[in-house]
Amino acid sequence: MSAVTINDVARQAGVSKKTVSRVINNEANVSVETRDKVMAVIQATGFKRNPLGMALAKNRSLFIALLADNPSPGYLQKLQKGVLQYCSESNMGLFLYDCSYRSPGLVAEIEGFIDNTLADGLILVPPLSDKKELLDMLNRRKVAYVRIGAPDAALGDSVGFDNQQAAYELTRYLLRLKHKDIGFVLGHPDQGSSQRCEAGFRQAYAEAGIEFPEKLLVQGYYTFQSGVDAAAVLLNKTPRPTAILASNDEMAVGVLYSAHSRGLKVPDDISVVGIDDIALSTKVWPNLTTMRQPITAIGYRAAYKLIRKLQGLPDEGPKNPEADLLTCELIVRDSAREPGRN
Amino acid sequence: MSAVTINDVARQAGVSKKTVSRVINNEANVSVETRDKVMAVIQATGFKRNPLGMALAKNRSLFIALLADNPSPGYLQKLQKGVLQYCSESNMGLFLYDCSYRSPGLVAEIEGFIDNTLADGLILVPPLSDKKELLDMLNRRKVAYVRIGAPDAALGDSVGFDNQQAAYELTRYLLRLKHKDIGFVLGHPDQGSSQRCEAGFRQAYAEAGIEFPEKLLVQGYYTFQSGVDAAAVLLNKTPRPTAILASNDEMAVGVLYSAHSRGLKVPDDISVVGIDDIALSTKVWPNLTTMRQPITAIGYRAAYKLIRKLQGLPDEGPKNPEADLLTCELIVRDSAREPGRN
DNA sequence: CGACACATTGACACCGGTGTCAATATGCTT
DNA sequence: AAGCATATTGACACCGGTGTCAATGTGTCG
Numbered sequence: 124m125s126a127v128t129i130n131d132v133a134r135q136a137g138v139s140k141k142t143v144s145r146v147i148n149n150e151a152n153v154s155v156e157t158r159d160k161v162m163a164v165i166q167a168t169g170f171k172r173n174p175l176g177m178a179l180a181k182n183r184s185l186f187i188a189l190l191a192d193n194p195s196p197g198y199l200q201k202l203q204k205g206v207l208q209y210c211s212e213s214n215m216g217l218f219l220y221d222c223s224y225r226s227p228g229l230v231a232e233i234e235g236f237i238d239n240t241l242a243d244g245l246i247l248v249p250p251l252s253d254k255k256e257l258l259d260m261l262n263r264r265k266v267a268y269v270r271i272g273a274p275d276a277a278l279g280d281s282v283g284f285d286n287q288q289a290a291y292e293l294t295r296y297l298l299r300l301k302h303k304d305i306g307f308v309l310g311h312p313d314q315g316s317s318q319r320c321e322a323g324f325r326q327a328y329a330e331a332g333i334e335f336p337e338k339l340l341v342q343g344y345y346t347f348q349s350g351v352d353a354a355a356v357l358l359n360k361t362p363r364p365t366a367i368l369a370s371n372d373e374m375a376v377g378v379l380y381s382a383h384s385r386g387l388k389v390p391d392d393i394s395v396v397g398i399d400d401i402a403l404s405t406k407v408w409p410n411l412t413t414m415r416q417p418i419t420a421i422g423y424r425a426a427y428k429l430i431r432k433l434q435g436l437p438d439e440g441p442k443n444p445e446a447d448l449l450t451c452e453l454i455v456r457d458s459a460r461e462p463g464r465n
Numbered sequence: 466m467s468a469v470t471i472n473d474v475a476r477q478a479g480v481s482k483k484t485v486s487r488v489i490n491n492e493a494n495v496s497v498e499t500r501d502k503v504m505a506v507i508q509a510t511g512f513k514r515n516p517l518g519m520a521l522a523k524n525r526s527l528f529i530a531l532l533a534d535n536p537s538p539g540y541l542q543k544l545q546k547g548v549l550q551y552c553s554e555s556n557m558g559l560f561l562y563d564c565s566y567r568s569p570g571l572v573a574e575i576e577g578f579i580d581n582t583l584a585d586g587l588i589l590v591p592p593l594s595d596k597k598e599l600l601d602m603l604n605r606r607k608v609a610y611v612r613i614g615a616p617d618a619a620l621g622d623s624v625g626f627d628n629q630q631a632a633y634e635l636t637r638y639l640l641r642l643k644h645k646d647i648g649f650v651l652g653h654p655d656q657g658s659s660q661r662c663e664a665g666f667r668q669a670y671a672e673a674g675i676e677f678p679e680k681l682l683v684q685g686y687y688t689f690q691s692g693v694d695a696a697a698v699l700l701n702k703t704p705r706p707t708a709i710l711a712s713n714d715e716m717a718v719g720v721l722y723s724a725h726s727r728g729l730k731v732p733d734d735i736s737v738v739g740i741d742d743i744a745l746s747t748k749v750w751p752n753l754t755t756m757r758q759p760i761t762a763i764g765y766r767a768a769y770k771l772i773r774k775l776q777g778l779p780d781e782g783p784k785n786p787e788a789d790l791l792t793c794e795l796i797v798r799d800s801a802r803e804p805g806r807n
Numbered sequence: 808c809g810a811c812a813c814a815t816t817g818a819c820a821c822c823g824g825t826g827t828c829a830a831t832a833t834g835c836t837t
Numbered sequence: 838a839a840g841c842a843t844a845t846t847g848a849c850a851c852c853g854g855t856g857t858c859a860a861t862g863t864g865t866c867g
Binding site: 480481482483484487493494495496499518520521522523524 | 843844845846847848849851852853854
């Protein structure tokens with residue numbers, strides 16, 4: 124059945140196994156006749172190189188891993204899809220590893236994971252991508268990585284999108300709709316994206332020359348539940364905000380939920396918008412108006428960058444020197460409109 | 466830095482590398498002094514066995530893979546969590562692979578994936594777990610697998626839960642609430658679980674001595690969109706059903722969405738229930754009444770069964786001879802109640 | 808024709824472990 | 838004390854590939 128080895132091919136083709144190795148690796152300096160002969164045997168026998176043997180010899184495993192804490196499940200899922208897609212295209216295996224951001228043994232745990240799998244490279248999802256100790260360990264052990272969503276040239280390659288721009292444009296959109304009292308649900312305080320979102324809100328207000336409603340800024344943690352809780356606070360304020368902007372869709376859906384449970388109608392009584400455009404956003408009623416982040420594309424691009432680096436090939440993507448920032452897009456759906464008579 | 470090999474340990478401990486191998490594998494017939502001496506060096510050097518070398522020598526990779534098409538993202542996510550958990554506990558790596566159920570090259574594609582990764586075993590998520598050609602290939606290649614959610618002793622080990630029982634109890638619950646015209650959204654026709662659900666509906670009606678409403682049976686495909694579509698059909702019937710039971714929560718949420726978009730109130734105007742209890746079910750308004758399937762536990766148990774099998778250790782779980790069927794549980798939330806005056 | 812660059816190929820060691828088997832030491836039986 | 842079973846250990850080949858280097862063959866130049 125299986126197990127046609129390089130030795131079998133070599134024997135049948137009447138060459139040394141090194142020559143077979145040359146052929147399967149497309150190396151130069153193999154005569155055309157030899158190459159054809161070997162290829163024929165490979166075809167006939169259905170030979171596939173054993174990745175483990177190769178990995179051992181080359182000290183390169185051909186596996187990468189996606190490391191994630193689980194902030195917004197919908198986000199992770201889309202990201203994973205993009206990563207997986209490029210992995211398939213390039214015949215790389217993708218390991219999955221869940222970890223807990225707050226666990227004290229995190230770095231050691233991940234070190235153990237690397238030892239167990241010998242993954243060549245890692246894709247780090249926020250908030251892991253901001254974790255200095257982790258990056259230090261990876262640098263020390265010379266494990267390649269690409270970070271998602273946290274551009275900071277000093278910390279290494281990253282792919283993400285411009286949260287500040289997204290929040291800025293979304294806020295402008297609400298301001299254009301004539302909302303003035305907008306409630307903001309912040310993201311997780313440990314994540315850089317959170318501060319960038321906040322900067323975007325403020326920027327839009329500043330440009331419009333309207334005083335920023337400091338009292339309508341509520342802490343969130345990027346989770347559904349934190350959105351529910353934040354909305355509960357905001358909806359008790361007087362005057363009640365006419366719109367709520369959450370730093371991600373997962374929380375925006377929580378806001379929606381909170382509004383519904385107090386009998387408020389969206390968008391008649393209050394507008395709700397988010398950022399990301401995850402699958403969930405079109406499963407709730409009403410569909411969420413949001414800034415679409417090309418999450419799957421980001422995952423794809425991250426995998427591309429990592430794998431190209433591992434292969435020693437140049438990155439032929441966008442020429443952005445330090446970080447890839449993919450652009451976002453306003454998706455107008457049904458959860459926001461001009462404030463009504465209340 | 467890294468790369469303490471078994472040779473290094475052997476040299477420093479003054480023994481042969483085979484003896485070191487014996488120690489790290491906990492083999493018998495090593496004297497206590499030797500074991501201690503070797504252990505001390507292992508501790509001191511921080512030696513970790515290289516999984517690739519081991520895999521090559523033993524012809525066992527210590528990696529398993531989760532193969533999935535993507536029926537209901539929430540389902541997959543919970544499952545993945547359970548699988549990952551047991552993998553972590555047992556130091557196994559988990560590969561992820563997405564595939565398309567309908568792709569004609571599916572079997573060859575998966576075969577290629579196995580060649581690329583040398584995964585020791587596979588966990589198959591429905592509808593893959595029903596795919597005869599796939600199972601044949603795996604048997605032929607002697608790749609171990611555990612199937613999720615499709616008990617059928619002839620096809621190999623499986624872990625799942627009793628869909629028929631779930632649908633049966635859920636239907637009884639609605640009947641007890643005095644619903645009579647219940648609309649049913651069936652699952653994917655290719656998946657066995659779908660027929661079992663249907664059997665459960667019918668069983669409950671038969672027991673109650675009520676004629677089964679054949680006209681209220683609508684085809685679905687386990688996706689959100691198919692739930693939306695099926696509900697559109699059901700809500701146009703006269704008389705309109707007073708309740709809709711969907712074969713999974715993903716579709717039930719679609720039904721909810723459909724009801725909302727026609728201005729119907731749930732549960733005042735119509736009750737909606739589903740099966741699974743995914744994360745989504747508590748993010749929509751109103752929260753979904755559902756039969757909870759212990760999805761994460763199923764994933765955990767599947768990984769357990771597979772890995773124990775690979776390790777040649779006995780399965781010390783439930784003594785169910787052919788398939789593990791974990792029990793389900795009715796979760797009463799806010800999307801169903803007695804039919805109103807209409 | 809000799810010297811030399813270059814293309815082609817294979818022998819062999821090596822990556823980091825494990826399996827087999829033989830060598831030696833030890834304890835027990837009679 | 839001889840005979841034998843058992844415990845402990847290491848030498849060596851092997852898993853399936855790749856890297857190094859030397860040995861050939863071929864073409865070009867002076």
